Amino acid sequence: MPDTVRMILVGAPGGEFRRAAELARDAGADVAMADAPAQALDLLREGGGDMVMVDVEADIAGFIVSLRAERFTIPVLACGIQASAERAVAAIRAGAKDYVPLPPQRELIAAAIASVIERKATVRIGDHPVLARAMSLATAVAPTAAPVLVTGEKGTGKEVMARVIHEASGRANPLHVVECAGVAADVLESELFGHEAGAFPGAVARRIGRLEKAAGGTIFLREVGALAPATQARLFAALQEQCFQRLGGDEIVPFQARLIASTSMDLDGAVAAGAFRADLLVRLGLVRVEVPPLRARGADIAQLAQHFAAQFAIGEGVAVRPFSDAALVLLSRYSWPGNIRELEDFIHRAVLLGQDAAIEPHDLVRSDGTRLLDLELSEPGSLQIESLVGRTVEEVERELILHTLERCHGNRTSASSILGISVRTMRNKLRTFIEAGIAVAPAP
Numbered sequence: 001m002p003d004t005v006r007m008i009l010v011g012a013p014g015g016e017f018r019r020a021a022e023l024a025r026d027a028g029a030d031v032a033m034a035d036a037p038a039q040a041l042d043l044l045r046e047g048g049g050d051m052v053m054v055d056v057e058a059d060i061a062g063f064i065v066s067l068r069a070e071r072f073t074i075p076v077l078a079c080g081i082q083a084s085a086e087r088a089v090a091a092i093r094a095g096a097k098d099y100v101p102l103p104p105q106r107e108l109i110a111a112a113i114a115s116v117i118e119r120k121a122t123v124r125i126g127d128h129p130v131l132a133r134a135m136s137l138a139t140a141v142a143p144t145a146a147p148v149l150v151t152g153e154k155g156t157g158k159e160v161m162a163r164v165i166h167e168a169s170g171r172a173n174p175l176h177v178v179e180c181a182g183v184a185a186d187v188l189e190s191e192l193f194g195h196e197a198g199a200f201p202g203a204v205a206r207r208i209g210r211l212e213k214a215a216g217g218t219i220f221l222r223e224v225g226a227l228a229p230a231t232q233a234r235l236f237a238a239l240q241e242q243c244f245q246r247l248g249g250d251e252i253v254p255f256q257a258r259l260i261a262s263t264s265m266d267l268d269g270a271v272a273a274g275a276f277r278a279d280l281l282v283r284l285g286l287v288r289v290e291v292p293p294l295r296a297r298g299a300d301i302a303q304l305a306q307h308f309a310a311q312f313a314i315g316e317g318v319a320v321r322p323f324s325d326a327a328l329v330l331l332s333r334y335s336w337p338g339n340i341r342e343l344e345d346f347i348h349r350a351v352l353l354g355q356d357a358a359i360e361p362h363d364l365v366r367s368d369g370t371r372l373l374d375l376e377l378s379e380p381g382s383l384q385i386e387s388l389v390g391r392t393v394e395e396v397e398r399e400l401i402l403h404t405l406e407r408c409h410g411n412r413t414s415a416s417s418i419l420g421i422s423v424r425t426m427r428n429k430l431r432t433f434i435e436a437g438i439a440v441a442p443a444p
């Protein structure tokens with residue numbers, strides 16, 4: 001089932017608010033109506049939510065204080081019928097993300113939903129053998145209940161892979177995405193496990209956590225390596241016992257969600273450094289799916305670029321333009337440290353800025369204006385076999401490993417995936433290089 005955005009709309013039922021709810025539903029949101037902020041809080045505690053839209057005449061400041069006290073981190077939008085500029089500004093000062101005037105305009109409601117919730121594409125572009133290997137493992141494991149750890153550099157498509165697994169699993173409940181990085185440990189614990197009234201000073205009522213809500217579906221923990229030690233311990237116990245308790249509660253809640261976690265960190269290294277629990281890693285990583293970096297995906301780069309160019313051109317209402325051959329060669333020579341997300345951004349700018357009939361090399365620029373042409377690029381063309389003649393296999397292998405590792409910014413897992421060797425073999429080789437006094441790119 002595709003992911004939906006759950007929106008709580010707070011305002012007097014009927015009239016413009018009902019129309020706003022209809023438009024939000026048309027834009028793909030699952031909308032629940034509440035008469036007042038207190039009822040919205042009840043809805044959130046029971047069923048959660050992704051965004052709230054509140055009548056500017058309501059006590060938005062008080063509502064936002066309650067949300068924070070109960071550790072809800074969802075965005076709030078203000079809306080109103082002919083509200084004064086002062087009221088709209090006051091709502092934004094109180095913490096609302098934006099103000100949407102009513103009567104509602106279809107485009108504004110759709111844009112509000114899209115701007116607050118970055119909806120992730122489930123479309124999967126690319127058929128490079130390295131990706132195909134990862135994909136066939138992902139789909140083979142999809143129908144089972146086994147936890148899956150999706151690894152790979154930032155922006156490679158780990159969340160897209162999690163969605164592929166979820167959709168292939170045929171589970172009815174949608175995918176619940178929980179961001180683990182950059183979220184305070186106590187907020188994340190409430191988000192995951194829920195809490196009972198009185199569990200902590202702001203907990204005025206019971207809240208159902210994501211693990212409970214995702215029963216029968218899939219919970220996706222983004223950047224699981226960022227979990228605080230206490231949360232790691234709680235999650236391990238929940239996986240081990242197949243049940244957990246809400247914070248401050250005694251009731252035993254069964255763990256009925258399929259767990260997928262992602263990481264761009266070297267979690268084996270984090271275990272060795274004592275920053276991540278070894279037993280939790282064993283549980284999470286029962287099956288590991290490695291998403292390859294974009295630079296290792298050959299012709300997929302052009303395919304993805306063409307897909308994004310068409311998608312952005314349609315979105316921006318401009319003509320879809322092809323890439324010149326020179327632009328495609330250029331894209332294939334860059335190392336894409338930010339992977340698909342970086343490619344997406346480059347193509348978006350090219351679509352907006354380009355003036356020619358085709359997208360040309362000079363249209364490919366970074367956000368700071370630096371041209372892709374001026375960035376560090378690999379040599380064009382195929383492997384220079386001639387230059388290898390006269391060298392030993394051992395020397396060539398060593399250089400290949402060291403160069404690949406450098407291109408992967410020291411990421412052992414990515415480099416071994418590109419080279420088609422196990423991480424263990426990679427580590428053993430690197431150890432022998434270091435012992436021989438050869439410099440090796442440090443792990444990120």
Ligand SMILES: Nc1ncnc2c1ncn2[C@@H]1O[C@H](COP(=O)(O)OP(=O)(O)OP(=O)(O)O)[C@@H](O)[C@H]1O
Pocket residue numbers: 120121123124125126152153154155156157158159160161222223262264340341344
């Ligand atoms: N195969 C694909 N086809 C089309 N778009 C893709 C594909 N894979 C990834 N993307 C797009 O690339 C961007 C990054 O993907 P995603 O968020 O899944 O990466 P990630 O590895 O989870 O990122 P992070 O490490 O930052 O959490 C998204 O906008 C996504 O839609």
